Each structure stands twice: as structure tokens, then as C-alpha cells.
Amino acid sequence: MATIEISDLHKRYGAVEIFRNLNLHVQDKEFVVLVGPSGCGKSTLLRMLAGLEDVTDGTISFDGTDVTDLKPKHRDVAMVFQNYALYPHMSVAKNMAFGLRMRGVTNAEIEQRVAAAAGVLGLTEYLERHPRELSGGQRQRVAMGRAIVRTPQVFLFDEPLSNLDALLRVDMRAEVKSLHQRLNATFVYVTHDQVEAMTMADRMVVMNNGTIEQVGAPLQVYDKPANVFVASFIGSPAMNMIRAKPSVANGQKVIRSDDGLTFPHPKNNTGCEGGLIVGFRPRDLNVVDKDTSGAIEAKVEIVEHTGVETLVYVRAGSHKLCMSIDKQEWSGLGESVCVLPDPANTHYFDETTKQRVG
Amino acid sequence: MRLSRKTRLALRKAGRNAVLLCLAAIAMIYLIGPVYWMVSTSLMTEKEMFQVPPHWYPHDPSFHAYRAIFGFNPELVAEVNARGLQVQNIMPALWNSIKTSVFVAFATILIAIPAAYSFARLRFRLSLPLLMAYMMLRTVPSIVLVVPVFMVLRTIGLIDTTASLVLVYCTFTVPFSIWLLQSYFKTIPIELEEAAWVDGCGQLTAAIRIMLPLAVPGIVATFILAFMASWSEFLYAVTFTKTLNSQTVTVIASSFIGIEAARFDLVLAAGVLSSLPPFILALIVQRYIVAGFAAGSLKG
Amino acid sequence: MTSVDNVALGHDAIDREQTRERRESFSAFALNSPAIIWLVFMAVIPIGWSFWTSLHSMNLRRPHRTQFIGLDNYFELLHAPEFLNAIQVTAVFAAGTIAFSLLIGLLLALLLNEEFPGRSLVRALTLVPWAMPPVVVGLVWSWIYDGRFGLLNAIFKSFGIIRESRAWALDPDFAMASLITAQVWHQVPFVTIVFLAALQTIPDEFYEAAKVDGASRLSRFFHITLPWLSQAMLIVLITQTMEALRVFDLVFVLTGGGPGDATTVLGWLTYTRSFSFLDFGRGNSYAFVMAFMTLLLSVFYIRLLWKRGEFAR
Ligand SMILES: Nc1ncnc2c1ncn2[C@@H]1O[C@H](COP(=O)(O)OP(=O)(O)OP(=O)(O)O)[C@@H](O)[C@H]1O
Ligand SMILES: [Mg+2]
Numbered sequence: 001m002a003t004i005e006i007s008d009l010h011k012r013y014g015a016v017e018i019f020r021n022l023n024l025h026v027q028d029k030e031f032v033v034l035v036g037p038s039g040c041g042k043s044t045l046l047r048m049l050a051g052l053e054d055v056t057d058g059t060i061s062f063d064g065t066d067v068t069d070l071k072p073k074h075r076d077v078a079m080v081f082q083n084y085a086l087y088p089h090m091s092v093a094k095n096m097a098f099g100l101r102m103r104g105v106t107n108a109e110i111e112q113r114v115a116a117a118a119g120v121l122g123l124t125e126y127l128e129r130h131p132r133e134l135s136g137g138q139r140q141r142v143a144m145g146r147a148i149v150r151t152p153q154v155f156l157f158d159e160p161l162s163n164l165d166a167l168l169r170v171d172m173r174a175e176v177k178s179l180h181q182r183l184n185a186t187f188v189y190v191t192h193d194q195v196e197a198m199t200m201a202d203r204m205v206v207m208n209n210g211t212i213e214q215v216g217a218p219l220q221v222y223d224k225p226a227n228v229f230v231a232s233f234i235g236s237p238a239m240n241m242i243r244a245k246p247s248v249a250n251g252q253k254v255i256r257s258d259d260g261l262t263f264p265h266p267k268n269n270t271g272c273e274g275g276l277i278v279g280f281r282p283r284d285l286n287v288v289d290k291d292t293s294g295a296i297e298a299k300v301e302i303v304e305h306t307g308v309e310t311l312v313y314v315r316a317g318s319h320k321l322c323m324s325i326d327k328q329e330w331s332g333l334g335e336s337v338c339v340l341p342d343p344a345n346t347h348y349f350d351e352t353t354k355q356r357v358g
Numbered sequence: 359m360r361l362s363r364k365t366r367l368a369l370r371k372a373g374r375n376a377v378l379l380c381l382a383a384i385a386m387i388y389l390i391g392p393v394y395w396m397v398s399t400s401l402m403t404e405k406e407m408f409q410v411p412p413h414w415y416p417h418d419p420s421f422h423a424y425r426a427i428f429g430f431n432p433e434l435v436a437e438v439n440a441r442g443l444q445v446q447n448i449m450p451a452l453w454n455s456i457k458t459s460v461f462v463a464f465a466t467i468l469i470a471i472p473a474a475y476s477f478a479r480l481r482f483r484l485s486l487p488l489l490m491a492y493m494m495l496r497t498v499p500s501i502v503l504v505v506p507v508f509m510v511l512r513t514i515g516l517i518d519t520t521a522s523l524v525l526v527y528c529t530f531t532v533p534f535s536i537w538l539l540q541s542y543f544k545t546i547p548i549e550l551e552e553a554a555w556v557d558g559c560g561q562l563t564a565a566i567r568i569m570l571p572l573a574v575p576g577i578v579a580t581f582i583l584a585f586m587a588s589w590s591e592f593l594y595a596v597t598f599t600k601t602l603n604s605q606t607v608t609v610i611a612s613s614f615i616g617i618e619a620a621r622f623d624l625v626l627a628a629g630v631l632s633s634l635p636p637f638i639l640a641l642i643v644q645r646y647i648v649a650g651f652a653a654g655s656l657k658g
Numbered sequence: 659m660t661s662v663d664n665v666a667l668g669h670d671a672i673d674r675e676q677t678r679e680r681r682e683s684f685s686a687f688a689l690n691s692p693a694i695i696w697l698v699f700m701a702v703i704p705i706g707w708s709f710w711t712s713l714h715s716m717n718l719r720r721p722h723r724t725q726f727i728g729l730d731n732y733f734e735l736l737h738a739p740e741f742l743n744a745i746q747v748t749a750v751f752a753a754g755t756i757a758f759s760l761l762i763g764l765l766l767a768l769l770l771n772e773e774f775p776g777r778s779l780v781r782a783l784t785l786v787p788w789a790m791p792p793v794v795v796g797l798v799w800s801w802i803y804d805g806r807f808g809l810l811n812a813i814f815k816s817f818g819i820i821r822e823s824r825a826w827a828l829d830p831d832f833a834m835a836s837l838i839t840a841q842v843w844h845q846v847p848f849v850t851i852v853f854l855a856a857l858q859t860i861p862d863e864f865y866e867a868a869k870v871d872g873a874s875r876l877s878r879f880f881h882i883t884l885p886w887l888s889q890a891m892l893i894v895l896i897t898q899t900m901e902a903l904r905v906f907d908l909v910f911v912l913t914g915g916g917p918g919d920a921t922t923v924l925g926w927l928t929y930t931r932s933f934s935f936l937d938f939g940r941g942n943s944y945a946f947v948m949a950f951m952t953l954l955l956s957v958f959y960i961r962l963l964w965k966r967g968e969f970a971r
Contacts, residue, residue, distance in 0.1 A: 506704030
């Protein structure tokens with residue numbers, strides 16, 4: 001059992017405030033991923049959970065017990081550092097055994113648990129090597145091994161995969177996920193890679209500038225971004241965003257941008273008095289017939305092939321929109337096309353509060 | 359004659375190397391020449407030493423000088439001392455030097471490690487002023503302290519003891535060692551200790567089990583530099599020591615020179631013996647000496 | 659990241675910061691206490707005592723005549739010929755050693771900065787004169803300077819530079835030069851390494867850019883290399899002045915301050931005043947003048963290191 005409760009957390013470095021009033025609840029055995037741009041405070045938050053960083057104000061509790069002022073060694077947590085922080089002067093086996101030894105576990109048990117963890121991670125042949133004699137991926141495994149031998153209640157990961165090459169990263173992603181299922185513990189995982197966040201998380205926490213922008217299951221965050229930041233941060237290529245105002249066209253309530261692009265009015269009418277931001281993902285922008293109602297006329301400017309999909313950049317009015325379609329040869333550079341965002345997947349945000357309105 | 363481009367390049371490179379090697383040879387004659395002359399003279403017989411013009415190398419190398427200063431040739435020693443010299447057995451002085459330097463080096467790192475740790479790992483308001491104060495103490499000329507320290511030592515009756523030298527030498531070795539060690543400690547990533555804290559160590563255990571083992575090269579280098587500084591010291595040694603009870607090898611070596619008759623074979627044999635340990639140690643810690651010089655943090 | 663305006667933080671927030679600071683300060687103090695205690699007893703108090711003594715007339719030959727005379731010892735210095743002479747001698751010595759060790763060290767560093775076979779061996783051997791105890795340096799050079807059988811006489815004679823052998827270190831005209839030569843030999847490795855370290859940090863692009871601009875080898879040296887070395891030069895200047903101020907062992911072995919007082923540098927004067935004449939009051943005031951000069955230098959020095967970011971490392 002290990003729930004984590006972060007309430008009213010403040011963190012300052014001198015006069016610089018990193019967090020103000022941060023609240024987060026992590027359920028037992030949950031896999032929570034903290035994701036956000038560089039410098040938003042992910043590592044700081046994780047380090048405060050580990051007890052490596054002082055809390056300025058507020059409380060952190062594990063299972064209802066206040067641990068705010070506990071030293072790291074008194075919290076039942078394990079942490080995997082971004083640069084692994086393996087002890088260079090100890091063999092792999094000693095690295096993994098260190099935490100157990102410090103906690104007074106008997107030698108026989110240490111041996112057995114290290115062997116078991118090494119088996120799980122495929123490190124058995126490397127136990128006598130030193131960290132400098134291992135590849136990046138193997139080091140990463142040792143760092144994980146050092147965490148899992150201790151079977152703590154909470155695992156903390158600080159961008160553990162960011163130093164690996166792309167292929168290995170995909171493998172390790174699955175491996176971490178399966179570890180979570182096997183270990184039955186609470187995982188808090190930090191990354192700035194949204195694909196990692198989407199694929200691994202039970203729930204993801206999107207952070208920006210020291211505040212939590214949205215908490216939710218990956219698909220929920222993807223489908224219903226709570227605000228402009230989340231909408232633009234999650235999803236690649238980024239969502240198209242257009243500033244627009246409510247207006248009337250042909251007797252129908254629509255919203256219209258400065259350069260004359262019109263979009264249907266959001267279904268629930270609340271908060272549409274002032275300016276809005278209309279957003280739709282490249283995937284949700286489609287080529288339509290010229291006479292479809294609401295079709296936007298645009299000119300094709302750039303075509304990119306990623307292999308899986310084809311990205312078509314079109315200019316509509318003064319806006320450059322990105323459209324993603326299934327892989328195909330597209331030879332219509334400079335051509336005019338008509339495009340239309342899928343109304344069901346069009347997002348509306350209040351221009352001033354930047355919050356989702358429909 | 360036309361040479362291919364390749365040969366021309368090779369020739370040019372060879373020419374360049376030849377010029378550089380010549381210059382290097384001149385530099386080596388300047389830097390090593392006096393050392394060579396010391397070793398060579400120490401191996402010459404009395405007669406050969408006084409050749410005019412001098413022999414460039416000992417034609418008939420002999421270890422008589424070394425034998426004499428190690429006490430294997432009392433007749434020779436008695437003879438030269440009758441001519442107004444003060445040659446004596448160098449063994450006790452060597453032993454005093456070793457004793458003093460080892461004590462100093464140990465005391466220095468024992469005192470310097472905790473202090474250096476505080477600068478590398480703790481945040482406290484006086485950190486910078488304190489570090490600067492150590493730095494300033496390092497630059498105080500020894501002569502400034504000779505008289506007052508002499509008075510202190512005389513009061514507590516430590517004149518002419520190894521202990522007095524250890525006490526004084528640490529005053530100079532501790533500040534520069536703190537300086538060197540703290541900059542070495544700062545190169546060890548703090549994440550390693552943080553990992554150890556999460557693994558269940560307190561701050562002290564993590565420092566001892568993780569940081570110290572990783573700092574061994576820096577600690578050894580500091581140990582050696584403290585050893586060398588104390589081995590080479592002369593001013594305090596000549597002021598505070600009176601007898602073979604505590605006189606170090608530098609003092610004894612300098613005492614071999616007489617006003618009237620100099621036996622440079624004996625003097626320089628003692629010189630060779632006094633220089634040998636620092637030479638060897640300097641080569642061992644070469645890398646750190648260079649780094650330390652560059653940081654401006656070494657006694658010149 | 660907003661900077662903190664008046665956010666109402668709970669009391670434990672401030673407490674926590676304070677306790678942490680107090681705890682770390684306390685540990686730091688505890689960890690430094692052996693060093694501090696040692697240095698206070700062996701350096702700070704003696705220096706203070708020495709200053710106090712310098713305010714007295716005190717001669718161990720006449721211990722009962724000790725008397726507080728304020729700054730008189732210092733005022734007297736200004737009229738003491740021996741002091742004024744020592745200042746002059748020290749200045750000549752410092753200028754000579756700095757000029758030559760700078761020049762030779764720079765040339766050597768430029769040489770060692772080039773690639774050639776055996777460079778690392780040469781670089782290692784460069785350290786040898788530095789590692790030699792200063793006393794032994796003195797012994798070796800006094801043999802080289804020897805009036806009858808010395809190497810220097812032999813070399814000069816074989817080149818026909820001199821006719822008569824000379825005891826160089828004891829010759830009124832050459833004692834200072836002999837002393838400087840020995841000191842320079844001992845200090846050159848330090849200077850070389852400092853310059854070499856600086857040379858090795860010059861980015862190659864600088865030279866390449868200058869080459870593209872068609873700068874000659876010489877103008878590259880004067881416009882890129884020398885300016886880049888200015889800080890290293892300052893370090894050398896300061897440390898070498900300090901070394902010149904503290905020189906003692908060499909004087910002891912080579913010249914004994916003579917002939918006459920031709921090589922009586924400040925350090926030597928202080929020493930003989932105190933231990934040959936047992937005039938501790940006067941000796942201490944000399945020592946204090948030296949301490950003061952060094953202090954000024956070390957303030958410059960620390961500022962310099964500060965600018966180079968040595969303290970952050
Ligand atoms: N010791 C410190 N003193 C002052 N500011 C700090 C300190 N440590 C971190 N910060 C600031 O806190 C903010 C959050 O840093 P943090 O390391 O948590 O970011 P992050 O989200 O982990 O970024 P990244 O993805 O680059 O690792 C940054 O703006 C950083 O500048
Ligand atoms: Mg981070």
C-alpha cells in the first residue's frame with residue numbers, strides 16, 4: 001500500500017518560486033507520469049518526494065503519514081536518476097546490494113535478491129563488472145536493478161530513458177511498464193517525452209512553469225486538453241490554433257478569425273462572449289469537396305513524408321495549418337484545396353483564461 | 359629536382375621536428391643540467407672533483423661519498439671534519455625527515471578532508487569568506503611566523519623535537535590542502551551521494567562510503583604534496599632544531615658546507631638523497647601538480 | 659517562475675529554512691574546527707602576538723628593558739639604512755627573477771605547446787627543478803659557482819669569456835645575479851606550467867580565423883596568444899613577487915646575504931635581526947612589513963582567482 005498525497009506544496013530557491021500551492025494525489029500502485037517542458041519543475045517535485053530537496057511549505061504524505069521532513073533513508077522509496085548515478089567503484093552486484101546492506105538485510109538474502117533482480121533484468125552475466133565496463137543500456141538496467149532489489153513502496157524515475165538511443169528506448173519503455181505490473185508498487189515517472197508519457201502512464205500529470213496544467217488518463221488528456229498549453233504540448237505535430245471571435249454568418253452563429261476563417265460555434269454556449277481560440281489536430285483536418293458547408297479554402301505550401309503519414313502544410317488566410325493524412329504521394333504543390341476540421345474533434349479555449357470552453 | 363607533395367610534407371615535418379627537438383634539448387640541458395652535475399659530482403672521487411678543467415662525467419665512479427655520509431667510512435669523515443667541516447651520518451636526519459613528513463601528511467589530510475567536505479557539500483554563509491581566509495593564510499611568508507612560533511614552542515618546551523616541526527608545517531600544508539581537496543570533491547557528482555541517501559545512508563555514511571573512495575586519487579595527491587612541502591622545508595627546520603634529535607635532511611645537507619674547505623662530493627651526495635623522494639613523488643603526482651598549478655592553488 | 663511577493667507562507671516554512679541553515683552552518687563549523695583551531699593557535703595568534711611585539715622595543719639580550727613604543731619601530735624603519743637597503747635589494751631581486759622566469763617560462767611553454775616526439779617526457783622532466791628542495795638548489799648552484807673548481811668558471815673560460823676564475827656568489831658584482839639565476843631556475847617550471855595550461859585553452863578557431871585573415875605567425879602571436887595569456891601573466895607576476903619576498907633558503911646557502919649586504923633581502927634581514935641579533939622587536943616589524951606587502955598581493959591574487967571562477971569549482 002502506498003498512496004502519495006501532496007498538498008499545498010510550495011518550493012522556493014531563495015527568491016525564485018518554483019511551486020506555489022501544488023496539489024496532487026497518487027493512488028496506490030498507480031503509474032503516474034509527470035511530463036512538461038524543460039525547467040518546469042518535474043525533477044524538483046520528484047526530488048522532494050525522495051526527500052532530496054527541502055519542502056518550503058506544505059506537506060507530502062505517504063499512506064497518510066506525513067513524511068515532509070523525513071530524510072531520504074527513512075522514506076521507503078527508490079529512485080532511478082537520469083544519469084543513473086551508479087557507484088563507479090563498486091561492481092554491478094555491489095551496486096545493487098548497497099541499499100540492502102545499508103538496511104541491514106542478511107547476506108544470504110541479499111545474494112538471493114540480487115540474483116533474482118539480475119535475472120529479471122538480464123544482468124546475470126554482468127554482476128562482477130564495474131559500471132564503466134557496461135553499455136548505456138546495461139547501466140540503465142543496473143540503475144533499475146538497484147531500485148527493484150529493495151522492493152520499496154514507491155519508485156521514482158527521473159527521465160531514466162533519455163540517455164538511450166531511440167530503439168533501446170522503445171524496448172525499455174515496455175520493460176518498465178511490465179516491471180510495474182510485476183512489482184505492484186506505486187511509480188512516479190518523470191519525462192519530457194510525450195510519447196513516453198502517453199504510452200506508459202496510468203495517469204499523466206502535465207506540468208508547466210511550476211503548475212499542474214492537467215491530470216488525467218493519457219487519452220483523456222489527448223482528447224480533451226484542459227487548456228491551450230496542454231493542447232499545444234501534447235500531440236505531434238502540434239495542434240493548429242486559430243484566434244477567433246463569435247459572429248454571425250448566413251443567420252448562423254459561427255466564430256470567425258480576423259482573416260475570415262469561420263468555424264462552427266461550440267455546442268455549449270458558455271463563455272463565448274469574448275475571444276476564443278479554436279484548435280484542431282492535424283489528424284482531424286481533412287480534405288473535402290469545394291461545396292461542403294464550412295469548407296476552408298487553402299493553398300498547399302509544403303509536403304513532408306514521415307513514412308507513416310504525410311504532412312501537408314497549407315496556407316488559409318494568414319494562417320499556416322498542418323494536415324496529417326495517410327501516407328500517399330501528393331503532387332499538388334501550390335494547388336488550392338478545401339479543408340475542414342472534424343467538428344467532433346475541434347477544441348475551443350477562452351482567449352483570456354486559456355481554459356477549455358467546449 | 360621535383361619532389362612529390364607527400365615527400366615535401368614529410369620533409370617539412372621532419373625539419374620541424376628536428377628544430378623542436380633541438381630546442382627541447384637546449385631546454386633540457388638548462389633544466390636538468392644542474393641536476394646531472396649534482397649526481398655526477400656526488401659520484402666523483404676527491405681528486406676528480408677538483409680537476410681543472412672539470413670532467414663532464416665521473417671517469418672513475420665511486421660511491422665513497424654515499425658510504426661516508428651513511429657512516430661506513432668514519433676515517434674520511436674524521437679527516438674532513440678535522441679540516442673544519444661538520445659532516446655527520448645522514449641516517450638519523452633522513453629518518454627525522456621521513457617521520458616528520460609522514461606525520462605532517464597524515465595530520466594534514468585528516469584535518470583538511472572534513473573542512474574540504476564542508477566547502478564542497480554544505481551551504482553556509484561563511485563558506486566563501488572562510489575559504490578566502492585559508493587562501494590568505496597560505497600566502498603568509500613563513501618568515502613572518504618564525505619568531506612568534508619560536509616563542510610559543512620555547513614556552514611549551516618543544517624546541518628541537520619532531521613534534522614542533524609537525525605542528526608548524528601543518529600550518530602551511532593545511533590551507534593549501536583544503537583548497538585542493540575541496541576543488542577535487544566538487545568534481546565528484548553529488549548524485550552519487552544522493553543515490554546513497556535514497557539507498558539508506560545518512561550523510562556521513564554516504565560521504566565515507568561513496569565520496570571518499572572516489573576521492574582517493576585527489577587525497578593521495580594532496581598527501582604527497584603535503585609530504586613534499588614538509589620534506590623540503592628549511593627555514594623552520596634550521597631555526598627550531600638543534601641536534602640530530604630532530605634535524606631534518608635539508609638542515610644536515612646544508613650543514614656539510616664549510617666556510618674554508620668544501621667537500622662537494624659529500625654535500626651533493628646528501629643533496630641527491632634529499633632530492634630523490636621529492637623527484638619520485640613529483641613524477642607520480644605530475645598530473646595533479648599541473649592541475650594544481652593551473653588552479654593557482656599550489657605553493658610555487 | 660514568479661518571484662516571491664508577499665505570499666503568506668506557514669510558519670514552519672520559515673522555520674524549516676532556518677533550521678536547515680543553522681544545522682548546515684553548525685556542521686560546517688564542526689568540520690572546520692580542527693583546521694580553524696590549529697590555524698588560530700599556530701598562525702593567527704602568533705601573527706597578532708608578533709604585531710604586538712613589533713610595537714615594543716624588545717631585545718632578548720635585555721629582556722627587562724621591554725617597553726611599549728607604539729609605531730616607533732615602524733617609523734624608525736624609514737630611517738634605518740639596513741631596511742632601506744633591504745627594500746632596494748628585494749626589489750632588484752624580484753624584478754630580476756620575474757623578468758627572467760617570465761621570459762624563459764613563456765618560451766618553454768610555447769615549445770611544450772607544440773607537438774613533437776618525446777614531448778610528454780620533456781614536460782614531465784620540466785618539473786624536476788621545482789621538485790628539488792630549495793636548499794639543495796642552493797647547494798648545487800654554489801658548487802656551480804665555486805671559485806676554483808666551479809662549472810661556470812670552466813664553461814666561461816672555455817668560451818674565452820673570462821680569464822680569471824671567480825667565486826660568483828661571493829663577488830660583489832655578481833652575487834645578486836647568481837642568486838637570481840638560481841631562483842629563476844627553481845621557479846621556471848611553475849611559470850611554464852601556468853603558461854602552458856593557459857595556452858592549451860586557446861580555441862583553435864582563433865588561430866584559424868586569423869590565418870584566414872592572412873595574419874602572419876608573428877602577428878598571430880602578438881594579437882592572439884599574448885593577450886590570451888594576460889591573466890596567466892598576472893598570476894605569475896603576483897606569485898613570483900610573493901616568492902621573491904619569501905626567499906630565504908637560497909640566500910642562506912648561496913650568499914648569506916653578502917658580500918656586505920649586497921643580497922640581504924627583506925626575509926634574510928628579518929631573520930638575522932631576530933636570530934643573530936635577537937632584536938625581536940625590530941625583526942618583527944620587518945616581518946610585518948613583509949606580511950603587509952604579501953597581504954596586499956594576496957588580495958589582488960584572490961580577486962584574480964575569483965574572476966577566473968576558481969571559487970565556484
Ligand atoms: N538549486 C537551484 N537553485 C535555483 N533554481 C533552481 C535550482 N534547481 C533548479 N532550479 C530551477 O528550478 C526550475 C525547475 O527545475 P527542474 O530541474 O525541476 O526542471 P525539470 O522540469 O526537471 O527540467 P528538465 O526537463 O530540464 O530536467 C528550473 O527553472 C531551474 O532553473
Ligand atoms: Mg530534470
